[in-house]
Amino acid sequence: MIETFFNIDIIVAAWPIVMAGLLNTVLLSLIVVPLGLLGGLMLALLAGIRHPLVRWPLMAWVDFFRAFPPLVLLILLFAGLPFAGLELGGFACVAIAFFLNTGAYYGEIFRAGIDSIPAGQVEAARSTGLSRLQAMGYIVLPQAVRNVLPDLLSNTLEVVKLTSLGSVVAVPELLYQARQAQSLTYNPTPIVVAALIYFLLLWPLVRLLSRLENRALAGRH
Amino acid sequence: MTTPLPIVDARGVHKHFGALHVLKGVDLTVAERELVFVIGPSGSGKSTLLRCLNRLEEPSSGSIVVDGIDMLDPRTDINHARQRIGMVFQSFNLYPHMTALGNVTLALRKVAGKSRAEAERLGLAALERVGLADRAGHTPGQLSGGQQQRVAIARSIALEPRVMLFDEPTSALDPELVGSVLEVMRALRESGMTMVVVSHEMGFARNAADRVVFMDDGLIVEQGPPAAIFESPAQERTRAFIGQIQRH
Ligand SMILES: Nc1ncnc2c1ncn2[C@@H]1O[C@H](COP(=O)(O)OP(=O)(O)OP(=O)(O)O)[C@@H](O)[C@H]1O
Ligand SMILES: [Mg+2]
Numbered sequence: 001m002i003e004t005f006f007n008i009d010i011i012v013a014a015w016p017i018v019m020a021g022l023l024n025t026v027l028l029s030l031i032v033v034p035l036g037l038l039g040g041l042m043l044a045l046l047a048g049i050r051h052p053l054v055r056w057p058l059m060a061w062v063d064f065f066r067a068f069p070p071l072v073l074l075i076l077l078f079a080g081l082p083f084a085g086l087e088l089g090g091f092a093c094v095a096i097a098f099f100l101n102t103g104a105y106y107g108e109i110f111r112a113g114i115d116s117i118p119a120g121q122v123e124a125a126r127s128t129g130l131s132r133l134q135a136m137g138y139i140v141l142p143q144a145v146r147n148v149l150p151d152l153l154s155n156t157l158e159v160v161k162l163t164s165l166g167s168v169v170a171v172p173e174l175l176y177q178a179r180q181a182q183s184l185t186y187n188p189t190p191i192v193v194a195a196l197i198y199f200l201l202l203w204p205l206v207r208l209l210s211r212l213e214n215r216a217l218a219g220r221h
Numbered sequence: 222m223t224t225p226l227p228i229v230d231a232r233g234v235h236k237h238f239g240a241l242h243v244l245k246g247v248d249l250t251v252a253e254r255e256l257v258f259v260i261g262p263s264g265s266g267k268s269t270l271l272r273c274l275n276r277l278e279e280p281s282s283g284s285i286v287v288d289g290i291d292m293l294d295p296r297t298d299i300n301h302a303r304q305r306i307g308m309v310f311q312s313f314n315l316y317p318h319m320t321a322l323g324n325v326t327l328a329l330r331k332v333a334g335k336s337r338a339e340a341e342r343l344g345l346a347a348l349e350r351v352g353l354a355d356r357a358g359h360t361p362g363q364l365s366g367g368q369q370q371r372v373a374i375a376r377s378i379a380l381e382p383r384v385m386l387f388d389e390p391t392s393a394l395d396p397e398l399v400g401s402v403l404e405v406m407r408a409l410r411e412s413g414m415t416m417v418v419v420s421h422e423m424g425f426a427r428n429a430a431d432r433v434v435f436m437d438d439g440l441i442v443e444q445g446p447p448a449a450i451f452e453s454p455a456q457e458r459t460r461a462f463i464g465q466i467q468r469h
């Protein structure tokens with residue numbers, strides 16, 4: 001049993017391949033998460049503009065990318081863009097597709113956080129001469145981010161998991177590399193190793209999330 | 222002798238919220254060092270009027286000049302102008318993630334451009350004036366309602382405004398905490414601050430107001446010295462309102 005699922009020789013042989021995959025998974029996450037956070041913040045700030053010419057397109061954008069399955073979006077970009085004369089490659093397609101998807105999610109989270117801050121605080125800030133942007137930066141956002149930290153973290157977890165879909169378009173991330181190693185060695189051990197790595201990568205975040213959620217619950221009493 | 226320019230000079234102020242006509246041509250002038258006390262039934266437009274004075278609310282028409290600044294001129298730097306107009310709200314509206322001192326120094330640093338050290342010196346002085354220098358490091362959550370409102374007053378006076386607007390500053394307070402806030406307001410008045418106060422504290426009005434303004438249905442119905450308005454109002458609507466609140 002152990003020989004089959006956790007074969008030491010195979011671990012040693014597959015290690016460089018799997019590590020190369022881990023590197024790409026981390027790299028993808030380090031691109032998609034910050035970009036998604038930034039894009040989401042922009043969407044949330046734009047949502048403060050009530051003008052219909054901003055409001056409707058914004059709503060359509062966010063709804064579209066939240067409703068569209070990220071895997072479908074990825075394959076659409078990967079298979080479709082070359083026909084439009086754009087050869088971006090799998091890595092870029094993964095980054096763009098998941099940025100669009102998760103940016104919309106981060107945007108909704110930030111928006112909820114911003115909405116949770118009483119308008120009176122902004123009015124007080126404005127009455128002392130702070131600009132709209134200063135009130136946002138010094139008063140609203142620090143509290144808003146704190147209020148939605150668990151949701152931001154939870155979405156970040158999802159993004160990291162999402163990167164494993166990159167294997168579908170042959171991006172050599174962790175899962176794809178593990179499957180390569182598996183087909184080379186005719187043994188499932190590399191997949192088990194990849195699963196363990198995903199777990200070790202995400203488990204600290206999950207723990208942190210639990211603590212934040214408990215703190216938020218306690219704070220409500 | 223030329224009469225000095227009023228600090229607040231609002232003329233023909235109208236405000237519509239959609240179909241709702243809330244201010245119907247209000248004229249209000251407030252002289253330097255004057256305390257004007259505004260009363261009127263709920264929904265008569267008192268808060269809206271105050272909020273138009275510092276343009277938290279955009280008037281539909283009319284003119285508003287504060288300390289010589291045309292508040293409705295699009296060329297006016299509104300953020301600069303607002304430093305001269307302090308505002309105190311019913312619900313305090315402190316920033317809960319900052320200390321009392323942080324609340325008071327934010328605009329000093331980011332609007333008035335003071336250094337951190339200078340802002341803290343001025344901020345502490347402002348907290349001292351409301352009797353809360355020893356609470357500078359407390360967050361709003363660690364302060365009583367009365368203390369929070371005094372910090373809110375300090376936040377405004379730290380900017381050395383030319384006029385202070387109070388919108389029901391004691392209405393959200395437990396009765397036993399009202400006195401401490403009124404005391405600070407009285408001291409502020411004695412220091413020569415020009416003030417416009419919307420409130421139900423009739424005792425304060427009698428003692429401290431130079432003029433009482435009665436509003437009803439978006440208009441100033443009647444105004445005059447406190448004694449005249451409270452004892453012998455000329456208008457039937459004023460009489461009815463005064464009678465009503467005195468029964469409470
Ligand atoms: N932002 C707004 N949008 C729509 N209607 C508003 C808005 N603000 C105020 N109003 C309406 O304008 C009218 C006057 O409100 P305002 O708050 O100025 O009255 P008030 O005299 O301060 O009353 P109160 O004593 O209850 O505080 C009310 O009918 C109110 O519902
Ligand atoms: Mg009001």
